[in-house]
Amino acid sequence: MVVDTEQARLRALAERFDVATQEADGASRHDLAAAGIRDADLVIACTSRDEVNLVAGMFARLEAPGATTVIRTSNVEYVDLWRSGQLDVDFVVCSELETANAISRIIGVPAARQTDVFAEGQVQIVEFEVQEGASRDVVDLPLRQASAPRDSKVAAIIRGAETLLPGGDDVIRPGDRIVVIGSPQAAKSWGALLSPGEAVVRDVVIFGAGRVGTAIARALVEQGIGVRVVEASRAQAVRLAEALPEARVYNATGFDPDFLERERIGKAQAAVFAMRDDAKNLYAASLAEVHGVPFTIGIAHEPVSVQAFDHAGIDVSVNPRAVTAEEIIRFAHDPRTKQIALLEGSRYEVLDVTTRDTSRYVGSKFRDMPIHGALIGAIVRNGTAIFPHGEDVLEAGDRVIVFTESADAARVVEAL
């Protein structure tokens, strides 16, 4: 059931997806009750206005005490409020924060296109782009012989439109994208193998000091990464400079070649384009690449921009809405599913699923497990992550971190 105040939007939604809709005000207790909130298992308040979401979350708690409530916010303060236990909802998703974390993870691992962490940070999944100069230890030879970093597993090789769930005979080639599941340490080692020469990131330039840009700057500074921020609005530049003494802030546009040259923006190891306007991000990124920035990350506010960014050669595109949606979707899954991550748009999913006693795979060795469009990258047993080898045995109650195509996700969860 989707509730919105605009009839037109609801109609468009109902035409595309199989959902029930109701024209109502989410901030009205009466409207929510009329929409049948009492029977809901999960209430998601994700309007563009934080205050409406907060109020809707509170009414949901009153009207449907049993339901899980999730609210979206763009204000980090509300997240802090929730973390300190002052906000009675089950989960608060902040798109700015999620986006910032996604980007800081990508920058932390060289060559990564996308990364996500599972099991409280013990397991990291990374999608890499395999470049020409990648180490011969892992590329152009069968995986069986490759000397891959410990505690990691190649979950998929994506070659054009084709996706391989690799066995020992498969080969990684330059130009491929691969999905690796492993420990954070292993993820870093993979990054070093696949793009040698890209050392630890020390200097990142962020264009745009709006809410997203500020959150990214903060996340990077917390990681100890040196941050420079370029912001066209003087007031916003001053605000960020006052709030974040560690960042070097410029009051300039990203489109001034003289400025880019004078401040040696090209010497930065990465640049993030977090301005409000996708077109500006695209142009500024192209300009930065001309000036020699080796790694560009663009914020694509519109889903369609992701393709344009990819086409234009921006290394990574992040859509804050997609990131937020991913967080929210976690709750729509089977209760056994703790977390999911979406890769390549939403073509692939990585799921964190707890195995049932009745699963037919319980008790079997990983070596003997058939590959049916899914691959287990790691298991979490008693809170500790294990990266299984052929001889290890799956036990009931293990949480498995499994890679699969989205289309197969339901079937995979069912089997476990």
Next chain:
Amino acid sequence: MLLKYLGLTALFPTALALWYHEPVWPFLVAGAIASGVGLLLERMTTGAATRVGVREGFLVVSATMLLTAAFASLPYLFEGGDQLGSPIDAYLEGMSGFSTTGASVVTDYDALPRSLAMWRQFTQWLGGMGIIVLAIAVLPRLRVGGRQMMESELPGPEIAGLPERIRETARTLWTLYVALTALCAVSLASLGWLGIDDGMTEYEALAHAFSTVPTGGFSTKADSMESFSPETQWIVALFMLLGGVNFMLLYRAVVRRRPRLFVRDEEFRIYLVLALVASVALTIQIWGYGLASGEEVVLDGVFQAISVITTTGYATEDFALWPVLPLLTLFALMFVGGSAGSTTGSIKVVRHVLLGKVLRRELDQTVSPELVMPIRLNGSPVDERTLRAIAAFILLYVGFWVLGAAAIGIDSAIVGVDLGTLDVLAVSGSALGNGGPGFGITGPMASFAPLGDVSKVTMILLMWVGRLEIVPVVVLLTRSYWRL
């Protein structure tokens, strides 16, 4: 009005005069005049229901300072004899006392009645009390020279009848001030009791505590601190150093037992570092020139550095006789001053710190014009207007110093007083910074008596303007101030 109560303060030296069987009438008459004028002014102003706001504050502050100095000079006028009897000399001594400057025209200290000598010390102590209120409540409200930094702690637009919170703060800080003075007096007196320093009688202990804690610098002796024992000098140095600390900080850190505030406070840290560096530099110079021997090398270095940096003006050694290098060192220290919110004069450490940061930013922005760099003090950003006010203050300060030096220089040439280049500059800088002694014939062991009258009036003006941090007085000279 303040004067009304100030009249009562004359009772203290009166009692002292009774004790020492010296004439009582100068103090009683002075007190009566002050109270009378105070009451009269009050009677005159109660009719007019004008609100005393920030605008009137400039005038009130400037006039009050002139009137209190006049009150302080009355006993000198009545009983000062040859040394202090002339109106200009008496007024200079009064202004020097209330502005805690410590510049004196007295030459023969033994000829002064003990009660009058104590009155000199006492005016400095009273001046210190006034300055604390000036520094924490009045000047920030008038936005003088970037003082509004402290404004967040002191809300409310009214100057007259200080709001309750400020009155409370002032009372607390006064208690601290009195306690510090008592501690200083007892420490000094116990040296006398223990026989460590025979010269330190109870009278001397109190007299010097009165001029040490407010970083004043008056002494009852012609040779300042030289005749006292090294132990005394060390203790005085310590209390001078304490007197140069922001009283608000001292209160929070010591009375409220949060000593970590000391570590966190940028101004305090730099103040200590400066005092230390100056002490070391001066010690090396004294040692290098062989100006003292043994323990005195270090003692003189430390004492003199602290004395000048806190604008106290005591001396353990007649530095007027020193060679040029240590003199220049002292000269430079004259422009440092202690912390804001203390009784010290001069530019003050925090303004130097912020100006330094502004200069650094200017250089950085020369390379990268787009760079946005908020200036921070103790981690929080400082308003750009504050920074501008500080730059303006320092420029005004330098301007007044140079003008003062010019006036004194010209007058000395006409009257025929033997002042060198450095001496003229030092007299002006010392008066403006409320330091006290100058160099040459106006050194710490000498007095300002030989100067011409124009020079003395200039000094009075400089002390007045310097103590009020220039801006309130200068504002009165602008046309826009008087526009309705």
